Amino acid sequence: MDETGTGTRRMRTDKQRNRVHILEVAEQFFAEQGISGSMDAIAKRAGVGPGTLYRHFPNREALLAALLQARDEQLEARRDAIQREESDSSAALAQWLDALSEWVTAFDGLPEPLRAALTQDTSPLAITCQGFITTTDRFLGAAQRDGDAKSWVRARDLFLSTLAAAWARSAALADESSPESLSTLMRSGWQTPVDGTAPEGSRTPQT
Amino acid sequence: MDETGTGTRRMRTDKQRNRVHILEVAEQFFAEQGISGSMDAIAKRAGVGPGTLYRHFPNREALLAALLQARDEQLEARRDAIQREESDSSAALAQWLDALSEWVTAFDGLPEPLRAALTQDTSPLAITCQGFITTTDRFLGAAQRDGDAKSWVRARDLFLSTLAAAWARSAALADESSPESLSTLMRSGWQTPVDGTAPEGSRTPQT
């Protein structure tokens, strides 16, 4: 609350400046080193004391949440674009899941805290996640109504699976096609349909 | 090497005793608290100094590897049983993946180090994993020859997916059916086959 200074009371300018600067530094830091780099190192890099860092963001999760909130807008824009441009509900869902995959890849190691957040809804990250689950549910619902997605699938599981795929991806061989394989696996499974007719796109993982 | 004392040279009896005792304690400890509990706490609980613990197992991963090695036999037995009793290659693969899922659930948090191990084959855990990937490949190969599994799926990805599902499971709602959902998702995907014929077992996640 009152992050921009437009809230209950105006933020002191040095505080505001520090906050912004810390976020910039942390963004780059996490992008470079992944989310498990030392907090004190971030403080040092931002030229502030650890106390200042922790006053702004009481722990790593809070810092992460603040960083992700900035990216939220992009993802929401993407959601709107898909909704506008894609009439096939199955393709729309697939595109949305791709967007989620990309979003969760912003920082190395991000899936872990997100999964953890899903278990305790007190977390600032959990709220963000919940929003995306709701969106997933909208796309999924449409696909299910059109008979394009199985009726027993639930949005939360689909979101979790997307996280899981992203998590696994960081162990995938860099030079091979594991990344796409995992998403495709999620879409079509490893099992061939009993009647022998392969679902669309199941012949080869790419696209 | 020479773990039982039958190797190059006989192990001193106190060392042997300590090793066994540490393993017993660690097994229980990890089962209770998950794999991230403090190493020194394990040492204390085993009644030895931290030095002793680390002399036997240079780090958490090594300790974990030693613990898992004991369970390996059970899993191999399971593999043999499946191979003996299940003639349908698709069902056999599914059962093997279930067995893997169960194995990886031995300790809370286990999927993480296993995934990490997959990226650097110097790790003691990596060797264990590699063995299971090979087994997975055998089951997968059979299923693919029978046309029961998609040809583009690779064993390593299937193994990784199993880890990922186990990883995600610990964020699944305890009271709902998420656990099965995730495995089913991996087997059949969320997408309904284009021709409308549902693959076996896709109607509902259980079994």
Add this chain to the structure above:
DNA sequence: GACGATACGGAGACAGTCTCCGTATGGTCA
């Protein structure tokens, strides 16, 4: 320009991993 509220910095408390070395113990050989 002075004063009170607010935020800053960094020393340090605390927890965890892992090492080093003086000491104790086990195994062997006379």
Add this chain to the structure above:
DNA sequence: TGACCATACGGAGACTGTCTCCGTATCGTC
């Protein structure tokens, strides 16, 4: 059985990372 040496033990402590507390500096206002 006793002595000797290789081997293993224990725990103090070095090091790293998280997070707190409080004396000090800065901001905004009157």
